[in-house]
Amino acid sequence: MPVFDSNVRRCEAVSEFVFLVELELPEPISFVPGQYLMVVMGEGDMRPFSIASTPAETDFVELHIGATADNPYAWEVIEKIKAEGELTINLPSGDAGYLAGSTRPLLLVAGGTGFSYTWSILQAHLASDNKRPITLFWGGRKASDLYMHEQLQKLAANDTRFQYVPVAEQAESESWPGIRGLLIPAVLENVQNLADYDVYIAGRFEMVRVARDAFSAQGLPKEQLFGDALAYI
Numbered sequence: 001m002p003v004f005d006s007n008v009r010r011c012e013a014v015s016e017f018v019f020l021v022e023l024e025l026p027e028p029i030s031f032v033p034g035q036y037l038m039v040v041m042g043e044g045d046m047r048p049f050s051i052a053s054t055p056a057e058t059d060f061v062e063l064h065i066g067a068t069a070d071n072p073y074a075w076e077v078i079e080k081i082k083a084e085g086e087l088t089i090n091l092p093s094g095d096a097g098y099l100a101g102s103t104r105p106l107l108l109v110a111g112g113t114g115f116s117y118t119w120s121i122l123q124a125h126l127a128s129d130n131k132r133p134i135t136l137f138w139g140g141r142k143a144s145d146l147y148m149h150e151q152l153q154k155l156a157a158n159d160t161r162f163q164y165v166p167v168a169e170q171a172e173s174e175s176w177p178g179i180r181g182l183l184i185p186a187v188l189e190n191v192q193n194l195a196d197y198d199v200y201i202a203g204r205f206e207m208v209r210v211a212r213d214a215f216s217a218q219g220l221p222k223e224q225l226f227g228d229a230l231a232y233i
Helices: 072-084 112-127 149-158 183-190 205-217 228-232
Strands: 003-013 018-024 036-042 045-050 060-066 086-093 106-111 134-142 162-170 198-202
Touching: 003 072, 036 072, 045 060, 045 072, 045 112, 060 072, 060 112, 072 086, 106 112, 106 183, 112 134, 112 198, 134 149, 134 183, 149 162, 162 183, 183 205, 198 205, 198 228, 205 228
Parallel strands: 106 134, 106 198, 134 162
Antiparallel strands: 003 018, 003 086, 018 060, 036 045, 036 086
């Protein structure tokens, strides 16, 4: 896997806790939508972040980094970006990427910045001529945590293959168009016949663990559930 220093061409706060980061590539890098890269912070200190862009963007990769001062794992990366304007990265990694050749519809399940993993898959799928339906459930604590909500609404309105289901534990507005509640119960209550889908999931490990067990109980074969967290739980 190539390792190189990458200039940061964008680092923008897109919500209270999320930064959208674009890193320049010196040359096109082959990867599968849904893979991740490693940020090299020091000898033996490599930190994984999902690649939110697709291989079609040949001159940069995009990351969505959820960072707060009390979470040094991600916050130190943002501090390094701001101080130095570059990162050393290693890519690609991961075995939970998009299976373009499958015949099953896709179900994307994202908690918080786990959305970056599903965003890469979603973009790649909709850019193709693949007719399979694709559904995204994206959950956050607050509606405002869904930092690309309006863009996803427009995307769903313009492509009949795509259904977007936002989920917020606390929705500030009475006109909230999504589901109020927890992400995994929302999926279970609104998706029939999980075994018909390829399911891609990303988010906190405890959420992925709950989903794995609940989806299995509903008949989803383990071979149809994809997510890098599954290797660690």
